[in-house]
Amino acid sequence: MTTSPNDNASLLARIAQTTRPNLVVTIGYGDELPVFRHARALWQFYMCHFPGIEVIFVRWSDKLKRGEVMSDGHDLLVGIGGDFQGAAGYNTSGVWSQSENARWIYRQVLVQDYLLRTRDAPFFLYQTTITSVVDFRGLCTVLDHIAPENCFAGPVGRLNAPEAFAGLTFISGASALMSRDVLVRMRERYDPSHVYASLPNDIWQAAVLHDVPRQALPTFNFVRPRAPRADASYLYALATQLLQQGQYHFRIKTVAPEDAAGRREDIDPWIMLRIMEAILDSEHTPAATLTMIDKVRRLTDGGAGGPIEPRRAAPVHIGPRDFAMNDGELA
DSSP: OOOOHHHHHHHHHHHHTOEEEEEEEEEEOOSSOHHHHHHHHHHHHHHTTOTEEEEEEEEEESSSOTTOEEEETTEEEEEOOGGGTTOOOHHHHSSOOHHHHHHHHHHHHHHHHHHHHHOOSOOEEEEEETTEEEOHHHHHHHHHTSOSSSOEEESEEEOOOSGGGTTBEEEOTTEEEEEHHHHHHHHHHOOTTSGGGGSOHHHHHHHHOTTSOBEEOOOEEEOSOOOTTOOHHHHHHHHHHHHHHTOOEEEEOOSOTTOTTOOGGGTHHHHHHHHHHHHHTSOOOHHHHHHHHHHHHHHHHTSSOOOBOSBOSSOSSOSOOOSOSBGGGOO
16 A cells, blocks of 8 residues: 555554553563564554553563562563572473463463552453554454453354363453453452463463353464565555454464574564554554454354353354455465
8 A cells, every 4th residue: 555645644643543541451571582572662663653552561570579560661560589480481491381371370460450459440451462463443443342341352262172171262362352340350260279370371261251251353363484574565465455354453473482493583573563564554444343353253153243152062163254364374
């Protein structure tokens, strides 16, 4: 898409007017991997175009006591200390161990408790990852059409095993939207000594929110391995097309941390940049986003388009689909 400087300035001015006082976006981030640090720099740039959206980067701090939480600009620092100090983390292992899961959930609960204590009015929390890109205009369209209570929404999955979790439906930890009352329930049900507290955080959330229906929302995943700085024009054009189709959340994870053949920090930030450029060059069409949401919901539950029960005997994603969910599905 080619725009004149005046048209682009006008579009950027309208984008900057995007605001949602009842929304908090938290981005799981630390110093775990170099790609996270590179992606953080991109987010700092991107946030300048959405000054009316509150975005918080969650980080560990070894300067604070264990469990202490302190706001530092756009960062929310959580004291590590105690049993977690010095534990082998994602940066050294490249995998999510049980101890790493427990650390992550512990930090998540402390952050949510901080948000609950510092905000009395109802609000939405949108949990995402540092290697995602979100068009907040699309997210605001979602919030315009979703109830502010009992909200647990995002891309829905379902477990087949182990037996104790067979049929459990869950929301992807990379894109989870929750209302204040749901956060209160999670805080009340957190038990660090329970076996659930060492599960992946999206499975823990699903297990403790056993009485909250799931609401399906779209995410598009960039997973195809690419060379560093490759396919810039294609990625920009693809992101523009996806935005026109109503997509608003893009998750980028092209190279696994344990894959010695490629480094995510050399690849994923470049993809993020192309998506950000496409967003900042594109008009938002609420009707397209609502159509995409309806398609995803009908796909997820087999056609009806309603909420998904916490336990479900039937598989999910069995409805009709005429759209791609990741770039691996595209020619």
